Amino acid sequence: MSITHPAGFAAAGAAVGIKVNGGKDLALVASTGPRFDSASVFTSNRCKANPVLWSEQVVKDGVVRAVVLNSGGANCYTGPEGFLTTHQVAEEVAGLLGIGAGDVVVCSTGLIGLANDRDVLLKGVHTVHAALSRDGGADAAEAIMTTDSVSKQVVVEAPDGAGWSIGGMAKGAGMLAPALATMLVVITTDAIVDAADLDAALRASTRVSFDRLDSDGCQSTNDTVTVLASGASGVRPDLETFTAALTQACTSLAKQLLADAEGADHEIAITVCGAASEDDAVEVGRSVARSNLFKAAVFGKDPNWGRVLASVGTTGAAFDPADLDVAMNGVWVCRNSTPAEDPALVDLSPRDVTVTIDLKSGPAQATVWTNDLTHAYVHENSAYSS
Amino acid sequence: MSITHPAGFAAAGAAVGIKVNGGKDLALVASTGPRFDSASVFTSNRCKANPVLWSEQVVKDGVVRAVVLNSGGANCYTGPEGFLTTHQVAEEVAGLLGIGAGDVVVCSTGLIGLANDRDVLLKGVHTVHAALSRDGGADAAEAIMTTDSVSKQVVVEAPDGAGWSIGGMAKGAGMLAPALATMLVVITTDAIVDAADLDAALRASTRVSFDRLDSDGCQSTNDTVTVLASGASGVRPDLETFTAALTQACTSLAKQLLADAEGADHEIAITVCGAASEDDAVEVGRSVARSNLFKAAVFGKDPNWGRVLASVGTTGAAFDPADLDVAMNGVWVCRNSTPAEDPALVDLSPRDVTVTIDLKSGPAQATVWTNDLTHAYVHENSAYSS
Numbered sequence: 001m002s003i004t005h006p007a008g009f010a011a012a013g014a015a016v017g018i019k020v021n022g023g024k025d026l027a028l029v030a031s032t033g034p035r036f037d038s039a040s041v042f043t044s045n046r047c048k049a050n051p052v053l054w055s056e057q058v059v060k061d062g063v064v065r066a067v068v069l070n071s072g073g074a075n076c077y078t079g080p081e082g083f084l085t086t087h088q089v090a091e092e093v094a095g096l097l098g099i100g101a102g103d104v105v106v107c108s109t110g111l112i113g114l115a116n117d118r119d120v121l122l123k124g125v126h127t128v129h130a131a132l133s134r135d136g137g138a139d140a141a142e143a144i145m146t147t148d149s150v151s152k153q154v155v156v157e158a159p160d161g162a163g164w165s166i167g168g169m170a171k172g173a174g175m176l177a178p179a180l181a182t183m184l185v186v187i188t189t190d191a192i193v194d195a196a197d198l199d200a201a202l203r204a205s206t207r208v209s210f211d212r213l214d215s216d217g218c219q220s221t222n223d224t225v226t227v228l229a230s231g232a233s234g235v236r237p238d239l240e241t242f243t244a245a246l247t248q249a250c251t252s253l254a255k256q257l258l259a260d261a262e263g264a265d266h267e268i269a270i271t272v273c274g275a276a277s278e279d280d281a282v283e284v285g286r287s288v289a290r291s292n293l294f295k296a297a298v299f300g301k302d303p304n305w306g307r308v309l310a311s312v313g314t315t316g317a318a319f320d321p322a323d324l325d326v327a328m329n330g331v332w333v334c335r336n337s338t339p340a341e342d343p344a345l346v347d348l349s350p351r352d353v354t355v356t357i358d359l360k361s362g363p364a365q366a367t368v369w370t371n372d373l374t375h376a377y378v379h380e381n382s383a384y385s386s
Numbered sequence: 387m388s389i390t391h392p393a394g395f396a397a398a399g400a401a402v403g404i405k406v407n408g409g410k411d412l413a414l415v416a417s418t419g420p421r422f423d424s425a426s427v428f429t430s431n432r433c434k435a436n437p438v439l440w441s442e443q444v445v446k447d448g449v450v451r452a453v454v455l456n457s458g459g460a461n462c463y464t465g466p467e468g469f470l471t472t473h474q475v476a477e478e479v480a481g482l483l484g485i486g487a488g489d490v491v492v493c494s495t496g497l498i499g500l501a502n503d504r505d506v507l508l509k510g511v512h513t514v515h516a517a518l519s520r521d522g523g524a525d526a527a528e529a530i531m532t533t534d535s536v537s538k539q540v541v542v543e544a545p546d547g548a549g550w551s552i553g554g555m556a557k558g559a560g561m562l563a564p565a566l567a568t569m570l571v572v573i574t575t576d577a578i579v580d581a582a583d584l585d586a587a588l589r590a591s592t593r594v595s596f597d598r599l600d601s602d603g604c605q606s607t608n609d610t611v612t613v614l615a616s617g618a619s620g621v622r623p624d625l626e627t628f629t630a631a632l633t634q635a636c637t638s639l640a641k642q643l644l645a646d647a648e649g650a651d652h653e654i655a656i657t658v659c660g661a662a663s664e665d666d667a668v669e670v671g672r673s674v675a676r677s678n679l680f681k682a683a684v685f686g687k688d689p690n691w692g693r694v695l696a697s698v699g700t701t702g703a704a705f706d707p708a709d710l711d712v713a714m715n716g717v718w719v720c721r722n723s724t725p726a727e728d729p730a731l732v733d734l735s736p737r738d739v740t741v742t743i744d745l746k747s748g749p750a751q752a753t754v755w756t757n758d759l760t761h762a763y764v765h766e767n768s769a770y771s772s
Contacts, residue, residue, distance in 0.1 A: 077723050221692075306460075312432075334463065378763075
């Protein structure tokens with residue numbers, strides 16, 4: 001399923017001894033073509049992990065034939081030795097598949113500052129290569145999990161039975177923030193899409209999906225989203241249709257990440273409307289998504305709209321501070337920056353929460369997704385490496 | 387003590403019925419001159435509370451003769467009626483003191499979106515006016531507390547027995563962030579300092595004290611720091627000496643706020659050295675101070691330096707991502723962006739934690755203070771208004 005749903009891909013996931021708990025920890029996705037167009041986006045964090053430094057070079061020519069991903073260690077801040085590990089893993093994969101190492105994207109996730117055992121990884125590459133199959137998508141999705149409680153997969157079929165599809169898998173459960181976070185995503189399609197178009201479609205899709213996710217404001221060092229197009233369906237969709245389907249796949253995966261965020265009790269959709277520009281709307285939404293006070297209030301089922309406006313006020317967006325409206329779960333608790341409907345009408349028991357902020361300054365809008373700040377979040381993140 | 391330590395000031399604090407728990411909730415500080423020089427800084431949040439909107443006008447001419455402060459309600463997002471309440475409180479204080487309302491700074495703190503009972507406040511003004519005394523500083527400091535567990539006060543004597551002093555009081559226990567937070571500070575001095583010099587001294591002092599405090603990244607709507615100079619000592623110190631003493635007072639109050647931050651287990655001083663500029667150092671320090679993942683790790687006594695570097699990487703400061711050093715409590719756990727001394731040597735049991743980040747890019751440095759992210763923080767802030 002998922003990444004092996006489109007034609008032209010094989011995948012595998014196995015336990016090769018990287019994770020101390022014995023779980024699946026190495027995944028391999030290989031394209032069998034006939035085309036090998038690709039596009040990728042990476043973390044905008046300047047402190048990038050070794051696999052990101054490697055893969056940024058690999059993807060430059062728009063050709064990727066395989067992606068190898070390990071959990072159990074991020075290979076970040078591990079120096080030149082860590083980079084050599086990444087390089088050798090790519091060479092090993094390339095050797096077994098009979099391709100060039102320069103066409104192999106490498107992804108790692110897990111603890112920062114921890115060197116992966118190179119021999120274990122290299123030996124593991126043989127294991128997953130031997131296991132490659134046309135239905136290995138689910139195993140691969142499982143092998144990239146860290147603190148994830150469930151694997152994240154998606155399949156989107158072409159509209160009108162056009163004969164192509166998109167598959168995807170993702171991992172990520174924390175450190176989710178704008179411009180991606182500890183998030184590894186591989187997307188496959190058997191549509192024919194040239195690399196340049198694939199790049200345009202991917203950037204358009206991530207801009208309104210993964211980039212609108214801000215679980216805890218922390219930006220990872222390892223984020224990678226790679227899309228591979230095998231062309232195996234023989235069908236070339238128009239770019240608009242393909243971009244819409246890709247956006248649907250990315251949004252589904254983003255929402256699966258949100259739903260599995262570490263320790264969260266609520267999924268919060270912050271919609272900012274009446275904005276002078278989409279950038280303004282996103283800036284305001286993110287400022288609220290990053291307010292610990294607001295997020296703790298949602299955990300406490302407290303419709304504290306004052307904390308929403310206090311966050312809005314820290315932004316540079318166009319608005320009149322004396323003329324803002326705020327709704328929580330559809331109840332307009334604040335009109336014209338003064339108390340309006342009774343906050344007691346807001347029921348914050350359900351897991352899904354909506355916040356709507358009307359800036360009354362223009363026609364643009366955007367939605368940013370976040371989680372609440374809970375005891376479980378503090379617990380999980382105070383004990384991650386110990 | 388504190389604000390009534392310098393000559394030329396009377397103060398009072400009393401329970402007048404604003405707080406539902408019956409605690410002290412109204413404070414008055416009056417200068418008896420002979421001079422009434424003043425300077426103030428306010429929150430940079432664009433959503434400002436009514437008392438801030440009022441007081442910003444009051445302080446423009448550099449003359450302030452009284453400050454009236456209430457806890458139990460922030461008078462923020464309460465509309466024109468809320469502004470009228472602030473205005474009438476200033477008029478009432480002015481009438482009783484025989485001064486103009488345009489020389490009365492008003493401060494409020496408490497829940498946002500809650501209208502204060504105007505009649506209770508106006509009646510309360512009479513109570514605190516009747517209680518004004520030369521030793522009312524401690525009562526005033528107590529009356530401005532909200533979730534504070536202790537009152538914050540400071541006295542700094544002039545060096546070399548020069549015959550003048552500085553007193554100060556502050557409230558604040560959460561929503562502490564750059565450019566001030568739910569923080570009310572009144573500082574008094576009997577030195578002779580012209581309003582323009584006082585302004586320069588105050589801005590220099592807050593820049594390296596309150597502005598370097600980032601408890602939870604949330605910026606308040608009500609922050610006010612006002613300094614009043616009565617000139618009653620008859621001594622005119624040179625500006626450098628006065629600024630140093632004022633900085634000492636502000637730093638003491640800032641550290642008292644930090645020590646009393648809601649639910650914190652640790653006080654964390656993040657020093658960034660080797661920076662190309664002080665702005666770079668502050669930007670890097672703040673990025674780490676705002677990382678929930680790093681703060682939760684400190685709570686868990688986990689010296690997770692990877693989360694430090696992941697935050698550094700989100701900044702625009704000058705540095706080489708492959709050449710960063712990080713120490714925690716003096717142990718250099720990371721050198722040249724790779725693991726160095728054993729993190730097990732870092733004992734995070736004590737309340738005070740130091741993090742040192744060497745950017746190796748210049749001579750500048752700065753320290754930013756924050757707290758850890760704890761279960762108690764989540765608890766207190768999930769139940770504040772309910």
